Amino acid sequence: MDVGPRHLFVTRGDLTALHCDAWLLPTDRDGSVTPGWVVTMAATGRGVGDARGGRLDEPARRELAADGATVLRRPSAAGPGIVACDTAVPHHDVPAAARAASTALQRLTALTADAAGPSAALELPRPRPLVALPTVGVGAGGGHGVRGAVLAGQLDALQAALARDDAGPDVVLVCFDHEHYAAAQRARRSAGGDERFAALVGPELHERVVALAAHARAGRLVPFVGAGVSMGAGLPSWVGLLDELIADAGMEADRPALDRLDLRDRAALIQSRLGAGRLAEILLERLGRARRVALQHQLLASLPVTEAASTNWDDLFERAWTAAGAGPVAVLPFDGRAADGSWIVKLHGTVRDGRLHGVVLTREDYLRFGAERNALAGIVQSLLLTRHMLFVGFGLNDETFHRIAHDVRLVLERTVGLHGTGAYATSLSPSRHSVSEELWRGQLDVLSTRRPEDGEGRAGTAPAARRLEILLDALGMHAVDPLGHLLDPTFDGALSEPQRRVAAALRRFAADVGPASAALGPDDPTAAAIAAWLDRMRPADR
Template identity: 80%
Template sequence: MLEARPDGPDVALVCFDHEHYAAAQRARRAAGAERDLAAILGEELHDRIQVLARHARAGRLVPFVGAGVSMGAGLPSWVGLLDELIAQAGMEDDRAALARLDLRDRAALIQTRLGSGELERFLLERLSAASRVALQHQLLASLPVVEAASTNWDDLFERAWRDAGAGRIAVLPLDGQAGADHWIVKLHGTVRDGRLHGVVLTRDDYLRFGAERNALAGIVQALLLTRHMLFVGFGLSDETFHRIAHDVRLVVERGPAIPERDGAYATSLSPSRHAITAELWRGQLDVLSTRRPEDGEGRAGTAPAARRLEIALDALGMLAVDPLGHLLDPSFDGALTVRERRLAAALRRFADEVEPLLREDDPDHPADPAAIAVGRWLDRMRES
């Protein structure tokens, strides 16, 4: 019997369809998992996770996947990647001088020393080294979301999304959004089919972003204004993000109040302690740290804080699920209460009666909007 303890063993339950996932999360809540997770997270963090779950259930949550998420899959941080490139370029003796430069200028010097071809070869080799996605990728991909954004070049989140049952995923700006079930904005470029596309690394790349990628920034700005964005593994120091956030702040400050918006327009979840950053972004972005005083500072305190972040995402996934999909599947009847079984029977009768109407294929009388809407509602129930 496994005991729920902060330092106890972890068990990953993998579900291969939405019905089993919804049923498993319902069973966890019935067994008191929410209480156990709340005890590990603490009241304040758990309360904030509940708010994020409400956004997710309403279809308003958008994950922003940063480099910290991919570190769990073995990829380096931004600074770590530059350190590896310094060694690759034979610039070890210049480390002290390079450390005094802005990261983007540091990258430009490395590019000059290596050459564009060798730099691209190294980056492709490094990005391909991650053969598996990280747990954080999987937890984020399991949320009921269809929109996402990222500054990562790798495609690990997209892989996790497909594993979680996502249909066609449009990667903007490479793909058209038409016909896509899910889409992700890759602000700094991406790797695909053994090639790098639009990678942002040096200062020149960042300046080019302003000239060529205003449309992508506009999409993220619209998401910040109309959704609630969840930043995970993102340090909030990226210049591209600061430009986007600056424009959003001007709109919010100068325009009329948005009735649906309650407090900050985004949340950052991080294993680092960012008291000053939280003060800087107050009222715009809620900066939540999973690190506790007893964790300590530096790398020694990162491991327990990172694990607590994963537990927070696990709790978010459990609370974000509307357990409806498995009600249409009789194989889950044994896990239902008496009232749920009556509700399930009524829903199945309804589905059985309307399914033939939805399948009618008459070229002279195409499906009307009501039939299409009912079909989509049933599909969403099965996928919830």
């Protein structure tokens, strides 16, 4: 099956928390690492650390000195492989950073060539393995003063390596903060990212992504995270979970009869046979399988969004979102009112502190939703009316969603007329949805990433799911603030030549207007507005 060429993803978050087959631990030539990696080294048993940083053990240092890299852990179902590699960047040496990225990818590719890593354990295994590496040399390293050029060089080197060898894994470059993530996305787009994505997903889907990115940049995009997203982290689908529970309840002989029941009634019979307490124990054990976030979690969490909704019980998206710089994420209704920061509505309950809270599973739970969760439904309805909601990994057949969407439809029909409003949401799915598209016409744009050549059944879903990841990656590239970093010359290497000329002009303007606006006084609204506009062009975390 042709799954398409290898792909380079760019995300922001915690490299060590990503569900992948292998990832890179950056060191210098002596095997030393910065303090943030010390805990990771200790977990491999191959390093020691103190408050100043850490260092690989002596056998690993010898391998590093002889070969420039050493394997700290091989991939297995228990976790991804880890390769330590000398990625030190001499002062302002951009080619050295590119070579380091290329060498690191070679080591990761070799490590995953014959390994059956975590991807093989997924309900829908990836058609290609996935390896991850961090940006190098742009933090406290020798490339900090030319970090835009260093990032652009790394991206070019990785892209060239993928083009040379089409038999290897997909790659994700994980940025540790927003400023480097935004600069990497800008560099990728300047190097022909638009054309590359249009060729991968097709012009029509690419055009839809550009429109979604405009919503994101304007603060109007709201992700709705469904169970399909968490399948990439090793969790089962809703139907797959019930299949497992049937076996746990000793109801295999009843499976033909159970298969004819509504899923909610099937869950009620399973709960009756197991008992509520035992069912909760099993569900917690199943959710505990996912120790790392999926690539889709990290791609969605990298978007410039502050509001989200989900029917998932797991907390994987919240973890990815926090690691991507969202700060503490309020989970509604369990954290009371939403704070000024990011928040997510959990419609079907959540897991927290080793316990399940407010889980919706059986028909009785769904019926109780109307009595207990009207406030949550109202929040989602408000988001549907005032934002553009992006459904990912969600089948659009959930009873709770149907109730919410029905009320929104009535409001629109009674006011401005449904067909005059345009779609208020978009659904991205790896399944074919010709019937759903007709059912939701005028309300939701239902976009499928499945192609005829993918085939039918489960076998065809894996390449379509990977294509959905690529679509989310394109969304991230287009959603980045176009004004970011323009006042910081260390990022000039990530800009095109016309952009650099604009940036130079803006710096001259900022040098003149900054002192002049300050003379207006701190209470003058003009000064505040100018300061806010200039801040958009300085590297700052969101």
